[in-house]
Amino acid sequence: MIRSHFLNMVVFSGLVAVFFAFLTQNDAKNRMRVVLILGGSMIVLSLVLAYVMYPFPIR
């Protein structure tokens, strides 16, 4: 069981990126590109969103 929120996000992003890479692309080079762009953007955008939301109180 992974308790780290960040690690869960990285694993989730990786699985989803690999899934869509194989679903949408047929050659290895394009698949790798999709994994890097999709997986990377999921992680980076989540961190940016978390940073933007940081000043807002929970309640």
Next chain:
Amino acid sequence: MSETMVEQAAPRARSAAGSFVACALAWLVPGLGHLYLGKKGRAAVFFLVVAATFGLGIASDGAASLIEERQPLTFLATFDNVAVGPFDLVGRYLTYGTIVYALPGEEGDPRRTRLVDRQRARVRSVTYEYGNTFLLTAGLMNLLLILDAFDIATGRKE
């Protein structure tokens, strides 16, 4: 010459029965539909990815959804869980100790109380939200795989 090449490059369409078999196999085991259609590499990756996503969901205390008539979204969540195929039976058994798809009876029914208690035990886990996300994502992935197998079987996609 060029027409022949175009014919060779075009994806081969299967009969309606073949398409149905591909979709049924894709539901039964993630990736099996693609294996049936000759896409061995993709089939292996899809199986591993969906199985890993589902396994992480169970390991993280995700709970299979139960239909509750007063909450329409539970129909969608349960449908999504069922989309992952027989894996869902394992998920339901581990969550509730039995194979059940809907909350039975009215408030106060002992069967209902037992199921709700088991569900609440999962909800209290700190990783419940992660687990549920993984479980629902595994179901959505397999739905896409079924549609993809259909597209390949009907010749819309290679």
